[in-house]
Amino acid sequence: MSPTKPQGTDPLRVLIACETSGIARRAFAARGHDTWSCDLDAAEDGSNRHIICDVRDGILREGWDLLAVMHPPCTRLCRSGRRWMSGPGKWTPPKALPKGRTWNDLRAEFELGVDVFTACWDAPIARVAVENPEMNDLARERMPTDLPAPQMVQPFWFGEPAYKNTGWYLRGLPELIETDRLPEPARGSDEWKRWNRVHRMPPGPDRARLRSRSFAGMMNAAADQWGGHAMREEQAA
Numbered sequence: 001m002s003p004t005k006p007q008g009t010d011p012l013r014v015l016i017a018c019e020t021s022g023i024a025r026r027a028f029a030a031r032g033h034d035t036w037s038c039d040l041d042a043a044e045d046g047s048n049r050h051i052i053c054d055v056r057d058g059i060l061r062e063g064w065d066l067l068a069v070m071h072p073p074c075t076r077l078c079r080s081g082r083r084w085m086s087g088p089g090k091w092t093p094p095k096a097l098p099k100g101r102t103w104n105d106l107r108a109e110f111e112l113g114v115d116v117f118t119a120c121w122d123a124p125i126a127r128v129a130v131e132n133p134e135m136n137d138l139a140r141e142r143m144p145t146d147l148p149a150p151q152m153v154q155p156f157w158f159g160e161p162a163y164k165n166t167g168w169y170l171r172g173l174p175e176l177i178e179t180d181r182l183p184e185p186a187r188g189s190d191e192w193k194r195w196n197r198v199h200r201m202p203p204g205p206d207r208a209r210l211r212s213r214s215f216a217g218m219m220n221a222a223a224d225q226w227g228g229h230a231m232r233e234e235q236a237a
Contacts, residue, residue: 012065012230017055017120019070020044023214027223028068056116060123066173066230068222069120069130070214076110077117082136085110090138114142121147127172127230129222134167151175156182156195158217164198166218174229179221 016024016037022045025037029049036049038059043050053059060067075081084106087094097103120130121144134150135143150167159180168176185191 010234012227012234013063014066014068014227015059015062015064015125017059017067017069018072018116019214020050021213022047022050023216024068024070024219024222025049027216027219028066028227031223031227033223033227056119060119060125064123064125065234066127066226067120067123067125067129068226069117069128071131072116072120073109073113074117074132075113076106077113077135077139078133079136080133082138085136085138110138114139118142118144121169121171127226128170129173129226130169132167132169133165146171153178153218155215155218156184158215158221160215160217161191161195162198162215163195164215173226176218176221176225179224180217 012028012033014028014033014035016028016035018039019025019037020039020041020043022037022043025035025043025047026045028035036051037043037047038051038053038055040052040054042052051059055069055072076085083096084094084098084101086092093103097106117130117132121128132150134152147169148171150169153166153168153176155162155164155166157176157178157180159182161182185195
């Protein structure tokens with residue numbers, strides 16, 4: 001059963017940015033919050049509570065109580081992508097590049113990732129959660145000085161039989177507490193391989209979108225815990 005809103009407290013205004021699946025939006029909306037999502041692409045569920053826009057184009061200033069940024073562009077910010085960005089040291093030509101890509105392409109994607117992340121982190125919103133992997137050194141030196149280390153969580157902490165190390169950069173919100181940790185399967189077993197399906201996903205036009213999808217169990221925990229924290233603060237104000 002979903003928690004009820006404290007009596008006498010208005011619902012939160014929640015923005016779920018960089019999401020098309022609607023998974024996080026529906027989790028917060030199910031708890032009575034005035035919840036909207038936004039992305040450059042349309043919502044998969046056809047919701048009329050989804051705004052097609054660039055998150056940097058002013059929507060962040062529309063009086064939200066809580067911002068959760070689900071899947072901002074992060075490929076060039078994460079540790080695993082560092083080898084494509086620079087060789088030894090910082091910003092030296094990389095030893096190799098992805099097929100068909102130029103260094104200028106990758107630098108432009110890096111700048112986009114930095115710009116979107118910092119716009120969301122610095123938004124005039126009291127409570128912010130930005131999903132992003134642990135960053136490489138090139139990205140970290142471009143980040144706001146108040147950026148903490150991310151909280152790293154796994155879907156199986158929230159009842160989802162899957163591995164996907166997920167980082168949350170949090171401002172004004174508590175770290176997520178596991179709700180339903182599943183026992184891990186034996187390494188190398190068929191079940192273990194199924195748990196690794198996100199990492200084993202074959203190449204294809206939808207690979208990036210499918211790999212970045214949220215897990216409902218984690219988003220339900222976020223809606224309960226972050227939403228509950230914000231409601232208590234609003235009630236006490």
